[in-house]
Amino acid sequence: MPLVTTGELVSRAATTRSAVAAFNIITLEHVEAVIAGAESARAPVVLQVSENAVKFRYGRLLPLARAAVAAAERAAVPVALHLDHVQSDDLLRQAPGAGFSSVMYDAARLPYAENLAATRAAADWAHAQGLWIEAELGEVGGKNGEPPLDAHASGARTEPAQARAFVADSGVDALAVAIGSSHAMTTRTATLDHDLLKRLAATAEVPLVLHGSSGVPDGELTAAVAGGITKVNVGTALNQAMTGAIRTFLAAHPEAVDSRKYLSVGREAMVGAVSRIIALLG
Numbered sequence: 001m002p003l004v005t006t007g008e009l010v011s012r013a014a015t016t017r018s019a020v021a022a023f024n025i026i027t028l029e030h031v032e033a034v035i036a037g038a039e040s041a042r043a044p045v046v047l048q049v050s051e052n053a054v055k056f057r058y059g060r061l062l063p064l065a066r067a068a069v070a071a072a073e074r075a076a077v078p079v080a081l082h083l084d085h086v087q088s089d090d091l092l093r094q095a096p097g098a099g100f101s102s103v104m105y106d107a108a109r110l111p112y113a114e115n116l117a118a119t120r121a122a123a124d125w126a127h128a129q130g131l132w133i134e135a136e137l138g139e140v141g142g143k144n145g146e147p148p149l150d151a152h153a154s155g156a157r158t159e160p161a162q163a164r165a166f167v168a169d170s171g172v173d174a175l176a177v178a179i180g181s182s183h184a185m186t187t188r189t190a191t192l193d194h195d196l197l198k199r200l201a202a203t204a205e206v207p208l209v210l211h212g213s214s215g216v217p218d219g220e221l222t223a224a225v226a227g228g229i230t231k232v233n234v235g236t237a238l239n240q241a242m243t244g245a246i247r248t249f250l251a252a253h254p255e256a257v258d259s260r261k262y263l264s265v266g267r268e269a270m271v272g273a274v275s276r277i278i279a280l281l282g
Contacts, residue, residue, distance in 0.1 A: 003072050006080040006102035007132035007173060009044050010207045010231050018282040019210075019225045022046035022082060023274060024235035026053050029267040031068050033238070035075045037274025044078035045278065048233065050085045051106075061091065065098040084233070092122060096129045104176065104209075108136035112162070116170055123171040134209055134231075137166050138178030160199040167206050174231065176209040179224075184236055185215025192220050194227050201228030209233065214240070218280055225281055234277055238270045245269035 009020045023034045025047050038045035047068045054061050065081065072079035083095045083103040095103050105122040107115040119135045126133040138158035158177040167175055177200050180192040190212065200208060207230040213221060214236035221232065246266045250256060 001073070001075060001078065003069065003099060003101065004044065004078040004080050005132060006046055006082050006231075009046060009078065009080050010132075010174060012044075013230045014207055016282075017226070019230050019232045020044060020046060021274070021278045021281055022048050022084075022231055022233050023238060024048045024050055024053065024084060024233070025064065025068060026056060026239075028064075028067050029242070029263055030238060030270065031064075031071050033242075033267045033270035034274050035071055035077075035079060037271045038077045038079070038278060039075065040271065040275040041278040042077065043278045044080070045274075046080045046082050046231070047072065048082045048084040048235075049100075050235075051083075051087060051091055052085070054091060061094050061098050065100070069099040089122070092125070095126075095131060100131070102132040102134065102173075104134040104136070105172075106136055108138065108176075112166075116166060119166075119170040119172060127171070132173045134174040134176060135166075135170060135172040136176040136178075136211070137163055157193065157196060158200060160196070160203045163200055164203040164205065167204055172206065174207045174209050175204055176211050176233075177204075179210070181210060181212035181216050183212045185212060186236060186240060188215055188217045190215040190217070190220065192216065192224055194223055197224060197227040197229070207231060213237075221280060222282075232277075232281055237273055237277065241269040241273040242266035 013020045025031050034045055034047055049064055057064055068081055081100045083100045085106045086092050086103055087106050103126060105119055107118040123133050138156060156178055179197050181190045208228050209231040210224055210229045211233045213232045213234050246262045249262045249265045
C-alpha cells in the first residue's frame with residue numbers, strides 16, 4: 001500500500017491510548033524484517049533511518065531510503081518513513097525528496113536557548129515542506145558511542161514547565177522526553193520516572209516519544225504507553241536479535257560462507273523481535 005505519514009500513525013495511536021512502534025533500520029534485512037514483523041502483528045509501523053545509519057552507508061541517504069520506500073509500498077500494513085536524530089541541516093533538507101514524511105531534529109546536545117533556536121528554524125523549514133517534526137528536550141544519552149547517560153544526572157530529565165515552553169516556542173509536532181531510558185542499552189534494566197511522564201503528558205500538549213526503548217523492561221514500557229507515550233523508538237533490540245542469531249548459526253556452522261544462510265537467520269530473529277514489541281505496545 002502507499003506510504004502513510006508518521007503524523008497520521010502517531011495521531012491514531014494517541015486516540016486509542018496505544019503507541020506506534022518505530023524501528024531503526026540499517027540494512028535491507030532490517031527493512032524486510034520490520035515490515036514482516038508488522039504484518040505478522042497486523043499493525044502499522046514506522047521505519048526510521050538515523051543520521052548515523054546514513055554515515056554508515058557512505059553518507060548516502062537515497063539507497064536505503066529508496067529500498068525502504070519500495071518495500072513499504074508492497075507491505076500489507078501502513079508504513080511510514082522517518083529520518084531520525086538529524087543534526088546536519090544538509091541531511092534534513094534531503095528528507096522530502098527521499099520519501100520521508102517526518103524528521104527528528106536533534107539539537108538536545110546544545111544549551112536550551114541554542115537548542116530552541118536551532119529547532120525553531122528546523123521546524124519552520126520542515127513545516128514549509130509538509131514534514132512532521134520531532135525534537136528532544138533533556139538528554140537521553142548513549143548516542144555516537146558515548147556511555148549511557150545517568151538518568152539522575154543534572155539536565156538529563158525533561159522538566160515539564162520547560163517542555164511546555166519549548167513546544168510552544170519551537171512549534172514542533174512531537175517531543176522526545178528523557179524519563180530514565182538511554183540509547184544503546186544492551187540490558188533491559190532502565191527504570192522510568194512515571195510520575196514525571198504523567199506531568200509531561202499533562203503539560204507538553206504534543207505527542208510524547210520514548211527513545212532508548214530497547215533497555216526498558218516490558219512492564220515499564222506498557223506503563224509508559226498507558227502514561228502517555230505515543231511513539232516508541234527501538235534500535236538496539238533489533239541489532240541484538242540479529243547479531244545473536246548470526247553468532248549462534250556461525251558457531252554451529254563454522255564452514256558457512258554463503259551470507260544468505262546467516263543473514264536469513266538474523267532477519268528472522270528480527271521479525272520475531274518486531275512482532276513481539278508491537279504486540280506489547282497494543
